[in-house]
Amino acid sequence: MAAPALRHDVFQAIADPTRRKLLRLLADEELPIAAISEHFPISRTAVNKHLHVLSDAGLVRSRRTGRETRYRLRPEPLAEVREWLVFFEAYWEDKLSLLKAFVEQEEPADTGNM
Template sequence: MGEPAFKPDVFQAVADPTRRRLLTLLADKEMPIAAISDCFPISRSAVNKHLHVLLDAGLLHSRRTGRETRYRLRPEPLAQLKDWLAFFDQYWDDKLALLKQYVESENE
């Protein structure tokens, strides 16, 4: 028995700018690979590889319709990113509070 196949997580899947653009493109509509490929300056094969990384991470849903496969966003796994980033909100809040304090003290 061989090694289990590598399965990217949400963080690895969104690390690539092309995959982030794919997610944005598929956020509001379902599209076949031919239409998706027309939106990118890379080969259809390269787009297909990116789509499969997103599928493996659970960020896309695919369905067969006739001879084509259509893709659309599955946003639920993005909650992992939101939860992780929420931890860092405290640092932004602290910095903004310090900036506000500094600006107000300069105006006095």
């Protein structure tokens, strides 16, 4: 029995700065790999590997149009990242509120006479 294909985790996929730039580029329009490659100082093969990771994580979709493959952002899997960030935003907001309250506590008035 063949092992199931490994799928990339969304967090793993967006960990790389090149892949994050790819997602931004593909957010506005569907592009073929030749046009995508023009935006990066890496080989077309390297861009293709990054697109494969993003595709495995469900973050981009591809479709064949004639002889070329065109790519577009699929933002739905990023909801998992958003939920994770919302939790920590609330966590840090609470911690910062506690720190603010501590710092703003009234200090005893200086009543010492010299």
